[in-house]
Amino acid sequence: MRETFQYLLLGHLLIAGVASACVPFQCLICNSTEMTRAGACPSCNTSCIPDEQYANISSSCKKGVQVSANRTGSNVDEGKDVKLKCVHDLKGQVWLLGWKMDGEEILDKRNKSKIRLKKVLAHKSGKYSCFVNSTCGFLESEPHDVTVKNNSVILLIVCGISALALVVTMGLVLKYKMKRDSAKHRERMEMRAQEGRPGGPDPIGPRV
Numbered sequence: 001m002r003e004t005f006q007y008l009l010l011g012h013l014l015i016a017g018v019a020s021a022c023v024p025f026q027c028l029i030c031n032s033t034e035m036t037r038a039g040a041c042p043s044c045n046t047s048c049i050p051d052e053q054y055a056n057i058s059s060s061c062k063k064g065v066q067v068s069a070n071r072t073g074s075n076v077d078e079g080k081d082v083k084l085k086c087v088h089d090l091k092g093q094v095w096l097l098g099w100k101m102d103g104e105e106i107l108d109k110r111n112k113s114k115i116r117l118k119k120v121l122a123h124k125s126g127k128y129s130c131f132v133n134s135t136c137g138f139l140e141s142e143p144h145d146v147t148v149k150n151n152s153v154i155l156l157i158v159c160g161i162s163a164l165a166l167v168v169t170m171g172l173v174l175k176y177k178m179k180r181d182s183a184k185h186r187e188r189m190e191m192r193a194q195e196g197r198p199g200g201p202d203p204i205g206p207r208v
Contacts (some may be wrong), residue, residue, distance in 0.1 A: 007101050011181065013107075014142050015157060021050065021051055022040060022048035022049055022051060022135060023042060023049045023050075023051065023054040023056075023135070023137070024047065024048060024049070024093070024136075025045075025047055025048070025139075026053060026063075026090075026093060026135075027049075027054070027061065027063055027093075027134075027135065027136035028044055028049070028061050028062060028092070029041055029061050029062070030044035030055070030062075030162075031065060036082060039081070041058075041060075041061035042059070053180075058191070061068060061134065062136070062137050063088070063089045063090055063139075064088065064139055064141070065086060065087065065088040065090075065131065065132055065139050065140065065141045066082055066087050066130060066131055067085070067086060067087070067089055067130055067142075067143075067144040068084070068085045068089075068143045068168045069082065069083065069084055069130075069144065069146075070110045074144065074145060074146045074147060075147045076120065076146075076147075076149065077148070077149045077150055078120065078122060078149065078150065079119050079121075080119070080120060081116060081117065081118050081119065081120070082116070082117040082120055082146055082148075083114065083115070083117075084099075084114070084115050084116075084117070084118050084128055084130075084144065084146075085113060085114045085177050086114070086130035086132075088132055088139070090132060090135075090136060090139075090166050092132050093134045093135040093136060094132045094133070094134045095132075095133050095134060096110070096132065096133040096143065096146070097110070097111050097112070097113060097130065097131070097132050098111075098130065098131050098132075099112070099128065099129070099130050099131075100128070100129045100130075100131065100140075101126045101127070101128055102126045102127055112132075117146070117148075118167045120146075121148060121149050122149075122150040123148075124146065125146060125147050125148045126145075126146060127143035127144065127145055127146075128143065128144045128145075128146055129141045129142065129143045129144065137201055144199055145158070152191075174181065
């Protein structure tokens with residue numbers, strides 16, 4: 001919050017000192033194509049627009065910044081990459097460009113118009129925005145949602161199913177082994193019984 005205030009203060013001081021308390025017309029949408037989209041914008045024929053007048057001009061006539069994502073979109077699985085780009089039309093008028101996540105500046109992403117979030121995890125989900133400090137003042141894009149799907153639940157389910165399948169398989173194998181051992185034991189007992197069975201009486205012969 002303190003750094004944002006410093007940027008605003010710095011931009012105001014520079015505009016006041018260098019541009020004599022006015023904003024250059026380059027901060028407005030003034031070419032024919034953009035004017036058709038935004039409607040007729042005032043002050044396009046003036047090299048310097050007083051601050052008070054600039055503040056009252058419609059935002060549709062002012063240039064700004066926005067965040068765009070790569071083709072993979074901003075709804076990705078964990079482990080994927082996300083590419084974000086800060087798009088603005090303030091050529092040659094930007095002193096500082098930065099990025100924020102959930103309102104907090106990402107300090108190692110300063111002056112990078114494109115950022116790449118490598119192998120994102122769920123904690124990287126959030127609202128990303130970019131901002132510029134320029135001759136047109138401090139401008140910040142609308143937040144861009146990045147959602148990273150947490151695969152830990154799916155992983156737990158897969159592990160649970162695998163563990164259950166392993167337990168069932170081991171149970172079946174153990175049951176089969178016990179049944180086989182029981183059959184062999186019964187077979188051995190029967191063989192022993194047959195071997196130990198006493199024979200019949202000796203035949204009676206004539207006495208000598």
